[in-house]
Amino acid sequence: MSTQGGVQYSKIAEIKGPLVVVDGVDSAAFDELVEIQTTGGEKRLGKVLEVGNGKAIVQVFEGTTGLSVSGTSAKFMGKVMEMPVSEEVLGRVFDGLGRPIDGLPDPIASKFLDINGEPMNPEQREYPRDFIQTGVSVIDGMLTLVRGQKLPIFSGSGMSHNILAAQIARQAAVVGTTDEFAVVFAAIGVQYSEAEYFKRSLEESGALKRSVLFLNLADDPAIERIITPRVALTVAEYLAYDLGMHVLVILTDMTNYAEALREISAAREEVPGRKGYPGYLYTDLSTIYERAGRLHGRKGSVTQMPILTMPSDDITHPIPDLTGYITEGQIVLGRDLFRQGVYPPVNILMSLSRIMKDGIGEGRTRADHQEVSNQNYDAYSRSQEVRALAGIVGKAGLTGVDLKYLEVGDSFEKDFLTQAVDENRTIEETLSLQWKVVSLLPKNELTKIKDKFIDQYYKER
Template sequence: MTVIYNKINQIIGPLVFLENKHSVQYGEVVNIIMNNGESRNGKVVRLNEEVILIEIFEDTKGISATNSELFFTNDTFKLNISKDMMGGTFNSLGKPIDIETKKLLKVDIIPEVRRDINGIPINPFARIYPNNVIQTGISGIDGLFTLIRGQKLPIFSGQGISHNELAAQIVTQAKVFTDESFLIIFCGIGIIHDEAISYIDKFRMSGNVQNIISFINFADDPVMERLMIPHVALTTAEYFAFDKDMHVLVVLIDMTNYAEALRELSLAKEEIPSRKGYPGHIYSDFARIYERSGLIKGSKGSVTQIPILTMPNDDITHVIPDTTGYITDGQIVLSRDLQKKEIYPPFEILASLSRLMKDAIGEDNTREDHSDVSSQLIASYSYALDARDLVSIVGEESLNAEQRSLLKFADVFEKTFLNQSIEENRSISETLDIAWKVLSYLPKNKLNRIHKKYIEKFYQRG
């Protein structure tokens, strides 16, 4: 029997308080129908003998103590998922929308399955250690911080740095080497309308739109939706990966907006804040998102995540990047300095790392020289940066020949290896060939991280 309420005791932000008169379930979904015909959804987040506390997913504007009827659905929130979603754009609750007008489309997805969006933890014993590459066509990533199926590799950016272009480029170019099916899920969290339109437009132009599912939560959508959308996207991803054996790459942008929403809601619930007002459970909340990636025994598919976040004030020690970095399998940091030098994508080489690449690259996966080349590029670039610092103190004249060749190397490395156009899609082999051209600015005997046989095979006098 459905429980119906028509009187609300209190409304504070996204929280609605009811007097507890009926037996309802913890986590149960509530439909709220206002007398002007509008409807909202919410779920039970606290239950005691006096009060039922409901978090409303959407906007609480317009709800009054007496103008609404609340229907308890006797179930937790379930997402409808179907193969028909491929190529489509959806809101935070998985409903199809029109991106230009933000309106709901009048079509409904006929579900193949209905899934709880909170997911169930993956059994660590059932995990397979990831070791297959996803090619993004971007030299910096493929060459130096290779993305691995089942990895969660975040991108730490800042306001005004070109992460939107980068995200779109990854979505349109990413591919696996095998002919297994590959799906990309784009999840926009609190992004502005202009950006959203531009993303979807790029996806349509790419010719690959049938393999992309987009979930968009706009910047002016209510906070509760912001907290749900990553789970909606990942529930969809898990279905295609583990039920349909597809490789799924999920791009989440911008996790900072998720964290802000978390803080807003936490403070509204009067929870005790920890660092900078963020709740103490932010680590667990992030983990519940990021850990929904990986490979599982008995299933051919995989879920890979690229969460993108903007570091407040470019501060990598801020709660959001700091907490993320502890959970994820590495991080790619974008640099404002390189951005100013018009290098795209502007990777901050020394602060970036892909933890899972060491076992997944090389002869059978990418190319035999990959590991040595990437370690040499990073090492030499790091020496070159020292030399650059020196120039600013003592001037270029007093450098020795070795230091000069390093400076030259660093310039060419930034301009030809890192730098590429937004449309340019390089194969890993092309990336490594460019790397060798760049390395050829250094004398052979300085390539001490590369095995002699590769030097003989690939080194070219530049």
């Protein structure tokens, strides 16, 4: 932490959207923290985006509403934005800039860390392995989350992604180890009612003790959203690599983050890319998502679960599209299932956890996990085809096996997928349900599972 004070400049050349152009600046640095002071003495934080020709462009996190060219001054702090971290941050609630909003004092810091983090040396990265149990069957059973993985949830406006996020935050745990587990929850541009729900949900379940909440509300300045995921990840990295915890970071909603980025880009008059988002959206998103992982010789891990709402449910929209390039799979929520009242409405046919295979199986979950999961995937996919066929020829035109697949589709959605909001299923319960679904099929249809597992777990229904 720098203890040097900064020079205060009072020559403001221009205020443009969320940006303030300060004149006569000769020694500012890129990303330097700036304190903007209004005529009324109010202080706001910002950071340097550009320096040159005696000018500095400052992005004001809390917005420029109420600022005027005369009377406003900018103090260059001589340091980048830092987050004070210590074990005491667990159980605390902060705003989007990392300031406490739970009525308790600032945490006493063990360290002050640059919120931009340090890039992980690729050589030092350890391949993500080991299972994180979320207690949500469809995730644990078919889209398994692995420690150190980045697995986003692609949702749509109005769907139950926030309820799912809160459930995962409450229930997530590492099984078969005594290692400590923590959840860092960053709400980006969420409504007040949603923020209250997250907070209450963690408090009532007793999970707040091992969680850190960062809440940037919908009525908070949009620019603050640029900072929220970064402060959250800084805390997560500290808990993981300094304290040796396994940390699950839930970032919701990354679409609001990208909107804020677009706002700044427009104010800087940059050449817009797809749908007006800046051309560097991919690079910028990667600076967040790539902060997940494990390091050789360090005990902890940072696992990320970013949640984003796809505008018009469009999976080809730049935000999910670019996110999908960086992350290791995706969990897609389906509008049809949501309309049918299925919770969680995960469309498994569009979802994938790319490194699931390395986190499951004997010694991690159970030896039959991969095979029974593949069989469920195959059977559900076939049931969708049969459903479509039944829509045309009617049930009377289907064969006996086709009818069995129809039953499998219904059972998959009713028995396996559907789950109560407060229902925390163990991996054994989840695998039993998967066997229950495929046991509707005759044995000769189970082509993805070894005979020894069929003999052990198959129960004809």
